[in-house]
Amino acid sequence: MSRSRRARNLCGVPSVTRISISPVKGLALVEVGEVQLEHTGVAANRRFHVVDADGRRYNQLRNGSLVQIRQRYERDRLTLQFPDGTTADGEVGLGEPITTDFYGRPVEGRLVEGPWSGALSLWARRELRLVQSPPGAAVDRGRGHVSLVSRASLDELGRQSGQDGEVDARRFRMLFELDGCDAHEEDAWVKRHIRVGEALVRVRGDVGRCAITTQNPDTGVPDFDTLRTIKAYRAETANEKGKNHLPFGVYGEVVEPGKVALGDDVDVVELSLLEQTA
Numbered sequence: 001m002s003r004s005r006r007a008r009n010l011c012g013v014p015s016v017t018r019i020s021i022s023p024v025k026g027l028a029l030v031e032v033g034e035v036q037l038e039h040t041g042v043a044a045n046r047r048f049h050v051v052d053a054d055g056r057r058y059n060q061l062r063n064g065s066l067v068q069i070r071q072r073y074e075r076d077r078l079t080l081q082f083p084d085g086t087t088a089d090g091e092v093g094l095g096e097p098i099t100t101d102f103y104g105r106p107v108e109g110r111l112v113e114g115p116w117s118g119a120l121s122l123w124a125r126r127e128l129r130l131v132q133s134p135p136g137a138a139v140d141r142g143r144g145h146v147s148l149v150s151r152a153s154l155d156e157l158g159r160q161s162g163q164d165g166e167v168d169a170r171r172f173r174m175l176f177e178l179d180g181c182d183a184h185e186e187d188a189w190v191k192r193h194i195r196v197g198e199a200l201v202r203v204r205g206d207v208g209r210c211a212i213t214t215q216n217p218d219t220g221v222p223d224f225d226t227l228r229t230i231k232a233y234r235a236e237t238a239n240e241k242g243k244n245h246l247p248f249g250v251y252g253e254v255v256e257p258g259k260v261a262l263g264d265d266v267d268v269v270e271l272s273l274l275e276q277t278a
Contacts (some may be wrong), residue, residue: 002175011197014185014266016168016196017151018177021045023073024080024130026059028064029170029217034261037199037254040136041145042175044073048112049138050120051100053127062210063124064220080116088119098131099246105142109133141240141251146201148186148266149249156183157248161229170217171226172209174249178266186250193269198258200269205252206237208245 018120020029026047035042050058050066060066070081078090091115100107111117112130120128136145149172158167169177176196178186213226227246238246 002046012180013103014178014260016176016260016264016266017179018262019262020170020175020177022067022071022173023078023217024048024050024071026050027069027080028067028069029173030071031138034259035175035195036257037146037196037201038135039135039145039254039258041139041254043135045175046138047073047135048078048130048132049097051098051129051131053129055098055100057100057102058124058128059221060215060220061210064212064215064222067215067217067220069120070122078112078116079112080119082123083160086119088115092132094132098129099277100131100133100138102138103140107133107137108136111248111272124276141205143204143253144251145254146176146196147207147249147251148176148178148196148203149174150178150181150183150186152181153248157226157229160233161224163224168217171213171224172207172249173212174207176253176260180266187247187260189268191248191253194252195265195269197260197264199254199260200258201252202255203250203252205240205250206247207249207251208237208239208243209248213248227230 019032019035021042021044023027023044052058068083072079076092076129078092079087081087094110095113096111098109098111112132116130140144154167154169193200193202212224215226216223224242230246230248237247238244
C-alpha cells in the first residue's frame with residue numbers, strides 16, 4: 001500500500017480489507033486479493049448454482065453444510081473438495097438448458113456435464129444438479145452485483161449481542177468488507193455513487209437478512225442469532241418490492257467497470273445534477 005493511501009486510511013477513508021467470492025453459490029467462500037468488476041459483477045462469482053431433482057434451488061437454508069465444500073474455479077476448470085477429502089474436478093461442459101426461480105425472477109442456465117452433480121448427490125444423499133448461468137445472472141436481487149459491509153457494523157453487531165470476539169463477516173457473504181467506517185456508515189451511501197478502487201458503483205439499497213447469517217461460516221450449523229440481535233437495535237426497512245426486512249450491509253450495481261484490490265479506497269462521489277437525475 002502506498003504512503004499516501006496509508007495516510008488517507010489513517011484519516012478515516014474507508015478501504016477494502018476483504019474480498020470474497022463464491023463460484024458455486026452457497027459453497028465455501030473464496031478469498032481473493034483483487035477482482036475485476038464488470039457491469040455484471042465479478043465474472044466468476046456465483047457463476048454456478050445447485051438445484052434438486054425438481055429444479056428448485058438447493059441452498060444453505062435447505063442445507064447449511066454446503067459451506068463445508070471448498071471450491072476453486074479457474075479458466076473453466078472447476079474443483080470441488082468435499083469434507084471427506086474426495087474431489088470432483090474437470091473442465092466444465094454444458095448440457096441442456098434449465099430455468100431456475102430466483103425469488104420470482106427466472107434465471108436461464110445450462111446443466112453442467114461432468115463429475116460435479118454426481119459428487120454433490122452422493123454427498124447430500126439426494127439427487128442434485130449443478131447449473132451454470134451467464135455472468136451476473138444468479139444474484140439474489142436484480143442490479144445487485146456488488147455488496148459491501150463495514151467492519152465497524154460487524155463490531156457493533158457483536159457489541160449489541162454481548163458476544164465475545166469478532167463477528168465473522170463471512171456469515172453475511174458480502175463481496176467487499178471495509179474498514180475505516182463508522183458503524184452502519186454504509187447505509188448513508190444508498191442512492192449515491194461510490195468509487196471502489198477503479199470501479200464506480202451505485203448503491204441501490206440495504207441488504208435484507210435471512211437465517212443463513214445465523215449459521216457458522218465453516219460448519220453451516222446455526223450458532224449465533226443474528227436476526228434477533230439485528231431486530232433489537234435496527235429498524236426494519238422496505239425493499240424495492242415494499243416488503244419489510246432486517247437491514248445489514250448494502251448492495252449496488254456497477255456503473256463503470258474497473259479493478260478492485262485489497263487496500264483500495266472507497267470514496268463517495270458527488271455527481272453533477274445531470275448525472276444524479278440520469
